[in-house]
Amino acid sequence: DAGITQSPRHKVTETGTPVTLRCHQTENHRYMYWYRQDPGHGLRLIHYSYGVKDTDKGEVSDGYSVSRSKTEDFLLTLESATSSQTSVYFCAISEGGAATAQYFGPGTRLTVT
Amino acid sequence: TQLLEQSPQFLSIQEGENLTVYCNSSSVFSSLQWYRQEPGEGPVLLVTVVTGGEVKKLKRLTFQFGDARKDSSLHITAAQPGDTGLYLCAGVGNSGYALNFGKGTSLLVTP
Numbered sequence: 070d071a072g073i074t075q076s077p078r079h080k081v082t083e084t085g086t087p088v089t090l091r092c093h094q095t096e097n098h099r100y101m102y103w104y105r106q107d108p109g110h111g112l113r114l115i116h117y118s119y120g121v122k123d124t125d126k127g128e129v130s131d132g133y134s135v136s137r138s139k140t141e142d143f144l145l146t147l148e149s150a151t152s153s154q155t156s157v158y159f160c161a162i163s164e165g166g167a168a169t170a171q172y173f174g175p176g177t178r179l180t181v182t
Numbered sequence: 183t184q185l186l187e188q189s190p191q192f193l194s195i196q197e198g199e200n201l202t203v204y205c206n207s208s209s210v211f212s213s214l215q216w217y218r219q220e221p222g223e224g225p226v227l228l229v230t231v232v233t234g235g236e237v238k239k240l241k242r243l244t245f246q247f248g249d250a251r252k253d254s255s256l257h258i259t260a261a262q263p264g265d266t267g268l269y270l271c272a273g274v275g276n277s278g279y280a281l282n283f284g285k286g287t288s289l290l291v292t293p
Contacts, residue, residue, distance in 0.1 A: 100279070102280065104283075109285070110285065111270070111283050111284060111285035111286055112225070112270065112272075112283040113283075114280050114281070114282075117279055117280050119279055125279065127280060159224050159225075161224070166278065166279055167274040167275065167278065167279050167280050167281045168212065168213055168230075168274050168278075170215070170227045170230065171215075171225075171227065171272075171281060172227070173224025173225050173226070174224055175222075175223060175224055176222075176223070176224055
């Protein structure tokens with residue numbers, strides 16, 4: 070299995086609070102991705118990174134920001150959490166971009182009350 | 183966004199039956215990937231199809247990429263309870279950096 074960890078694995082937070090999710094990889098892959106998965110919507114891309122300090126928006130980026138200061142870490146921040154951001158968040162990595170295999174982390178279940 | 187439509191959305195069958203799930207789009211994809219996701223876990227890549235008309239086999243799973251590279255199918259022969267999961271297809275989006283995922287087919291195989 071690819072070495073990807075996500076932390077925390079579960080979190081409950083209140084509306085309006087900031088939240089940061091961490092993705093850590095030990096594979097030295099260049100590309101990293103954040104997705105959210107919701108019933109009826111499937112997996113949707115939030116942000117992705119194609120190198121250290123190189124990031125771009127995905128399909129559902131509003132309300133989210135990311136940072137990648139090291140190859141191994143990709144952080145997803147919800148500046149002011151809303152109930153619509155209750156979801157399961159997955160981090161993924163790939164060696165050569167989208168056309169190559171993506172390896173997913175175990176997910177973080179976030180509940181915003 | 184290049185949409186991928188998967189059908190059926192849900193499928194419940196008994197062990198030993200055969201099934202086919204579909205992934206369709208109006209857009210051409212350079213390649214398509216199939217993933218399986220089990221409850222509480224992240225998706226795991228099963229196969230990538232690249233060439234139009236390509237057929238790939240993975241034990242009891244057969245994957246086909248349409249000639250026009252707009253659609254793909256997954257056929258499972260003699261399904262087993264261990265095949266239970268969410269099957270997702272994904273194609274490279276216009277950015278070239280990220281995948282667009284279909285909503286998935288949720289398969290339940292009962293003994």
